[in-house]
Structures are given as structure tokens and as C-alpha cells.
Amino acid sequence: MxxxxxxxxxxxxxxxxxxxxxxxxxxxxxxxxxxxxxxxxxxxDSRCRQTGVMIHRYGPHIFHTxxxxxxxxxxxxxxxxDYRHRVRTVANGQVWPLPVNMLTLNQFWGTALSPQQARERLDTLRAPTQEAPEHLEAQALQLMGVDLYQLFFKGYTQKQWGRAATSLPASILRRLPFRFNYDDRYFQQARxxxxxxxxxxxxxxxxxxxxxxxxxxxxxxxxxxxxxxxxxxxxxxxxxxxxxxxxxxRLPYRTLDFEEFTAQGDFQGCAVMNYSDEDVPWTRITEHKHFMPDEHHEQTVCWREFSREAQPEDIPYYPVxxxxxxxxxxxxxxxxxxxxxxxxxxxxxxxxxxxxxxxxxxxxxxxxxxxxxxxxxxxxxxx
Ligand SMILES: Cc1cc2nc3c(=O)[nH]c(=O)nc-3n(C[C@H](O)[C@H](O)[C@H](O)COP(=O)(O)OP(=O)(O)OC[C@H]3O[C@@H](n4cnc5c(N)ncnc54)[C@H](O)[C@@H]3O)c2cc1C
CATH class of the missing domain: 3.40.50.720 (NAD(P)-binding Rossmann-like Domain)
Structure with a gap:
């Protein structure tokens, strides 16, 4: 027709x-x-000529709906x-599962609490509920209390957005899942x-x-x-x-810089490792071959990711x-x-x-x- x-x-x-x-x-x-x-x-995406690994050329992309x-x-x-995304984060010298779930909480407190006990403990740590928290930090303190916020979110947010959490809208964090079970998948959509x-x-x-x-x-x-x-x-x-x-x-955007390195074998054991500490300049490392677990590659290709304010000549990534x-x-x-x-x-x-x-x-x-x-x-x- x-x-x-x-x-x-x-x-x-x-x-x-x-x-x-x-x-x-x-x-x-x-x-x-x-x-x-x-x-x-x-x-x-396209394959790395040297290693054959499929590379997500503008940062890691996982489809979910x-x-x-x-x-x-x-x-x-x-x-x-059937790849399922599971993110880990390095913070204060340890590796933690994210989004925050029962494993993260029990590791953080050094406990073996049940979901109900974890809820009760967290309730004692949370900031009092405000109807509409005015910024991201207020939202985070209400959601998880000061210690979890400082370990996982404060430094990461500063690196990702180049702004203090007190100058960012609460809505950014409202999207982040926080789970009282052991589901450590990053996304929960059916497909x-x-x-x-x-x-x-x-x-x-x-x-x-x-x-x-x-x-x-x-x-x-x-x-x-x-x-x-x-x-x-x-x-x-x-x-x-x-x-x-x-x-x-110009409307404000953040852009990303990627620093590539190759290694033999397996560098970090997962596709995406976040880095929450503020003194580590990158936000995450993507090890691309883990997106294709059915493929075998002797070598591995990793990208360190850095976030900064976009200039006119840069690729716009995240709208501020x-x-x-x-x-x-x-x-x-x-x-x-x-x-x-x-x-x-x-x-x-x-x-x-x-x-x-x-x-x-x-x-x-x-x-x-x-x-x-x-x-x-x-x-x-x-x-
Ligand atoms: C780092 C990062 C990770 C992400 N990870 C995920 C994820 O895991 N899962 C998920 O669902 N989503 C993810 N997303 C979101 C995903 O990238 C977007 O949803 C998707 O790319 C949007 O497609 P689009 O066509 O709107 O925009 P784009 O992909 O940006 O396409 C726009 C196209 O327009 C072209 N163009 C622009 N101006 C002109 C012009 N004047 N003339 C001709 N061509 C022009 C550009 O070159 C570009 O190719 C991620 C985004 C980022 C930044």
C-alpha cells in the first residue's frame, strides 16, 4: 500500500x-x-575489532518493559x-548489592534480620516524613536515614550530577527501588x-x-x-x-566520558560495578562481555565512566x-x-x-x- x-x-x-x-x-x-x-x-552497539566483544558505544543499555x-x-x-541486570557497588572498601535490598541491609548492619525486623530498624533511622520533600537529600533521609544515604548515594549523586543533593529534585530518588526482600535484580519488569x-x-x-x-x-x-x-x-x-x-x-545536560581498558579473563565478574565514594572520580565501570553471558571471549573490554557538564560540542546524555x-x-x-x-x-x-x-x-x-x-x-x- x-x-x-x-x-x-x-x-x-x-x-x-x-x-x-x-x-x-x-x-x-x-x-x-x-x-x-x-x-x-x-x-x-558494535563489536570491538580486537576482542570481538559487543560494546554499548554510548554506555550500558538493558531493555526492560x-x-x-x-x-x-x-x-x-x-x-x-534472558540477561538480568544485577548491579554491585563499591563503597567504603566493600562490594554491596544495589538497589538496596535485604542483603545490602544485613551486610550494612552486620545482622541476619528478617524483612519485618529490618523495616522496624530502618523506621528508627529515618528522618520524619514530610509531605513533599523539597530536594533529593531530604527525600533520601526520609527513605533510608543518614548512614545508608551517605554510603551509597551522597557521593554518587554529586559525581553523577555535579551538584549537591540539596539542589536536585526529590523526584530523582523517588524512582530508585528499595526492597525488603532478596531480589537483587536492578529491574523488575516482566520482560x-x-x-x-x-x-x-x-x-x-x-x-x-x-x-x-x-x-x-x-x-x-x-x-x-x-x-x-x-x-x-x-x-x-x-x-x-x-x-x-x-x-x-542551551538546556543543561550532563555528558559522559569513557576510558577504555582491556584485560585478560574477567575483570570484575559483572556487567556494571558502581563506585559510590566521592574520592573515586568515576561513577561506574562497565565490563561489556557480561551483557552476553552465552558468548566466550578470552579478553575483556571495560569502560570507566565519568560524568560532567555538557559543553556545546559534547554529546548530550542526561538532561539536568x-x-x-x-x-x-x-x-x-x-x-x-x-x-x-x-x-x-x-x-x-x-x-x-x-x-x-x-x-x-x-x-x-x-x-x-x-x-x-x-x-x-x-x-x-x-x-
Ligand atoms: C548512559 C545511558 C544509559 C541508558 N541505559 C538505558 C537502559 O539501560 N535501559 C533503557 O531502557 N534506557 C536506557 N537509556 C535511555 C535510552 O538511551 C533512550 O531511551 C533512547 O536512546 C532514546 O532514543 P531516542 O531515539 O529518543 O534518542 P537518541 O538515541 O539520542 O537518538 C536521537 C538521534 O537523533 C540524531 N540527531 C540529533 N540531532 C540531529 C540533527 N539535527 N540531524 C540529524 N540527526 C540528528 C542523533 O545523532 C541520534 O542518533 C540510557 C541512557 C543513557 C544516557
């Missing part, structure tokens, strides 16, 4: 690939412009391994894993459709779109502020949390609302941290509503 309709998608990350695929399957011709030389956005529709959609393009041939291969298969044209090394500026007298609808998955040429300033009242964010959201014929979608264009499944879900909804004749400026989740 072909409809003579044509749209442009900017960005070949998971938002762009999902949009392109669903629109193309409805008969709409899609041109995807990607500024980088590869697809997959920040989920891009409770949305059956998203999983069913992706299963058309890949199979998932989890890693694409068995990698994220890039999955994205490639999503784009394999006769109505999709992919242009790599093709950065698009909004000016170009306007110059071309844009007639067709545009789906923008690049940074929100870049669409408006940073007219009011702003409330919707922030004047800069408000400015760009309003500008977007006033822009016709453009949908802003994905983690950069909506200026939010979003997991992969949330981005894909948004793209599925937006594409289906576009096919039904509705043109959204933002997905419903950016309310």
Missing part, C-alpha cells in the same frame, strides 16, 4: 526507527536523516537474551534482556522497508527545513533547543532535571507548541530522561495517531 504521503524523520535512534517503521507500514514514504554515521542513536505491545513490536526485529544480535542490528531491521530511505551523515538544521519550504510533516528527535537554534540559551516552570524549558516548550507541522518526540526533543520502552511506546502512539489524521506536537506523556 502506498499513499503518496511523505514525511521526514530526524534522528535514527529508537524513536526515529519506530516512527519510520510504523508510518512506512501504513503506506507513508519516510526519509530518515541521521547526523551520525550509524543508526541506533545512543543505543548503538511491562508494556506487552512494545515487546511484541520489537520481537518482530530481534530476539532478546527484560538484550537484543541477541545487538541494538544496532535490531534498528537496522526496523528500517528495512521499501518506503524508508535512510540518509546517514545527514545533519538537519531547522533552517534547512524551512529553506526547503517544508511541506510534509517533520518528526524531530534531536535536541529541543537545537531546533530553535538555541535562541534563548528542570521543572516545567523553568523559564528556559518553558520557552522552548511554548515555541514547540507554536510550531506547525512538527512533532517533537524522543528523549532529546522532549528534554526528559526516558527509558527505551517509554520512547518506543510514545513513538507507537504518535505514529498511529498521525496515520489516523491527528498531528501532535508532543506525545501525551510530555504533559
Amino acid at each position: 502506498k499513499t503518496n504521503q511523505h514525511v521526514t524523520v530526524v534522528g535514527a535512534g529508537l524513536a526515529g526507527c519506530t516512527l519510520a517503521r510504523i508510518l512506512a507500514e501504513s503506506g507513508i514514504a519516510v526519509t530518515v536523516h541521521e547526523s551520525r554515521e550509524h543508526i541506533g542513536g545512543n543505543c548503538h 511491562d508494556r506487552p505491545e512494545v515487546y511484541a513490536f520489537l520481537e518482530r526485529f530481534t530476539q532478546f537474551t 527484560q534482556g538484550i537484543p541477541d544480535k545487538g541494538y544496532t542490528q535490531m534498528a537496522l531491521r526496523m528500517l528495512e522497508h521499501p518506503l524508508i530511505t535512510l540518509r546517514l551523515n545527514s545533519p538537519v538544521t531547522p533552517l534547512q527545513m524551512q529553506d526547503a519550504g517544508r511541506k510534509s510533516h517533520l518528526f524531530w528527535t534531536g535536541p529541543l533547543d537545537s531546533f530553535f537554534d538555541y535562541e534563548a540559551g 532535571q528542570q521543572t516545567l516552570d523553568d523559564p528556559l524549558l518553558k520557552h522552548y516548550l511554548k515555541r514547540a507548541e507554536e510550531t506547525e507541522n512538527v512533532t517533537f518526540i524522543g528523549r532529546l526533543a522532549t528534554f526528559r530522561y526516558q527509558d527505551m520502552d517509554a520512547v518506543i511506546w510514545d513513538a507507537m502512539q504518535v505514529a498511529q495517531r498521525f496515520i489516523a489524521g491527528e498531528k501532535l506536537t508532543f506525545p501525551d506523556s510530555r504533559a
Whole structure:
């Protein structure tokens, strides 16, 4: 089926690939412009030439979802391994399981408490409950008391965000799980894993459709779109502020630097080891081969990860949390609302941290509503 309709998608990350695929399957011709030389956005992976290990090129990515529709959609393009993410953290000279669970608590207190006893003990350590803790530190003290907070979160937060926990929104920590059982899986969603041939291969298969044209090394500026007298609808998955040429300033992002080293055998025994102490400059070490436990590699490739404020030339990784009242964010959201014929979608264009499944879900909804004749400026989740 072909409809003579044509749209442009900017960005070949998971938002762009999902949009392109669903629109193309409805008969709409899609041109995807990607500024980088590869697809997959920040989920891009490729094998290390020297060792053969699959490397997550923009940091470790583990797929997890409770949305059956998203999983069913992706299963058309890949199979998932049954990898389950378990994170450890080095703090004060010991290795601890995270998120905080019964093992962490009993190790921390040197006890063998039951869940009920642990709850009771923690209740005596927690700061009094406030209805709406005004910042991350207040939230943490209310959740776990001062000692656990200082060991696991204070230094890590400072390194990750470059700001004191008292200047960060409480919502960052509200997301962190805290468990009174021995479940040490990082994610609890029903469906989890890693694409068995990698994220890039999955994205490639999503784009394999006769109505999709992919242009790599093709950065698009909004000016170009306007110059071309844009007639067709545009789906923008690049940074929100870049669409408006940073007219009011840059939205704040953290960027990451990775320091690679190789070794023989097994370096740390797990895929991700966090480092909570403030005097250790890196936030974590990723040992990539552990994401593919069924593969055997003599050598191992590890990445030390460092977080810092993004400069204009850096890759934007984590949006520094702003409330919707922030004047800069408000400015760009309003500008977007006033822009016709453009949908802003994905983690950069909506200026939010979003997991992969949330981005894909948004793209599925937006594409289906576009096919039904509705043109959204933002997905419903950016309310
Ligand atoms: C370090 C890190 C770890 C993460 N780990 C997980 C995880 O374990 N599990 C999980 O579910 N999620 C994880 N995420 C989130 C995940 O990366 C995102 O959900 C996902 O990448 C979002 O896809 P996207 O298409 O919105 O954005 P992106 O992947 O950023 O894709 C946007 C694309 O647009 C291109 N682009 C931008 N501007 C232009 C332009 N002007 N012209 C042309 N192309 C342009 C970019 O080059 C990029 O390829 C992690 C994120 C980070 C930062």
C-alpha cells in the first residue's frame, strides 16, 4: 500500500526507527536523516575489532518493559537474551548489592534480620516524613536515614550530577527501588534482556522497508527545513533547543566520558560495578562481555565512566532535571507548541530522561495517531 504521503524523520535512534517503521507500514514514504554515521542513536552497539566483544558505544543499555505491545513490536526485529541486570557497588572498601535490598541491609548492619525486623530498624533511622520533600537529600533521609544515604548515594549523586543533593529534585530518588526482600535484580519488569544480535542490528531491521530511505551523515538544521519550504510533516528527535537554534540559551545536560581498558579473563565478574565514594572520580565501570553471558571471549573490554557538564560540542546524555516552570524549558516548550507541522518526540526533543520502552511506546502512539489524521506536537506523556 502506498499513499503518496511523505514525511521526514530526524534522528535514527529508537524513536526515529519506530516512527519510520510504523508510518512506512501504513503506506507513508519516510526519509530518515541521521547526523551520525550509524543508526541506533545512543543505543548503538558494535563489536570491538580486537576482542570481538559487543560494546554499548554510548554506555550500558538493558531493555526492560511491562508494556506487552512494545515487546511484541520489537520481537518482530530481534530476539532478546534472558540477561538480568544485577548491579554491585563499591563503597567504603566493600562490594554491596544495589538497589538496596535485604542483603545490602544485613551486610550494612552486620545482622541476619528478617524483612519485618529490618523495616522496624530502618523506621528508627529515618528522618520524619514530610509531605513533599523539597530536594533529593531530604527525600533520601526520609527513605533510608543518614548512614545508608551517605554510603551509597551522597557521593554518587554529586559525581553523577555535579551538584549537591540539596539542589536536585526529590523526584530523582523517588524512582530508585528499595526492597525488603532478596531480589537483587536492578529491574523488575516482566520482560527484560538484550537484543541477541545487538541494538544496532535490531534498528537496522526496523528500517528495512521499501518506503524508508535512510540518509546517514545527514545533519538537519531547522533552517534547512524551512529553506526547503517544508511541506510534509517533520518528526524531530534531536535536541529541543537545537531546533530553535538555541535562541534563548542551551538546556543543561550532563555528558559522559569513557576510558577504555582491556584485560585478560574477567575483570570484575559483572556487567556494571558502581563506585559510590566521592574520592573515586568515576561513577561506574562497565565490563561489556557480561551483557552476553552465552558468548566466550578470552579478553575483556571495560569502560570507566565519568560524568560532567555538557559543553556545546559534547554529546548530550542526561538532561539536568528542570521543572516545567523553568523559564528556559518553558520557552522552548511554548515555541514547540507554536510550531506547525512538527512533532517533537524522543528523549532529546522532549528534554526528559526516558527509558527505551517509554520512547518506543510514545513513538507507537504518535505514529498511529498521525496515520489516523491527528498531528501532535508532543506525545501525551510530555504533559
Ligand atoms: C548512559 C545511558 C544509559 C541508558 N541505559 C538505558 C537502559 O539501560 N535501559 C533503557 O531502557 N534506557 C536506557 N537509556 C535511555 C535510552 O538511551 C533512550 O531511551 C533512547 O536512546 C532514546 O532514543 P531516542 O531515539 O529518543 O534518542 P537518541 O538515541 O539520542 O537518538 C536521537 C538521534 O537523533 C540524531 N540527531 C540529533 N540531532 C540531529 C540533527 N539535527 N540531524 C540529524 N540527526 C540528528 C542523533 O545523532 C541520534 O542518533 C540510557 C541512557 C543513557 C544516557
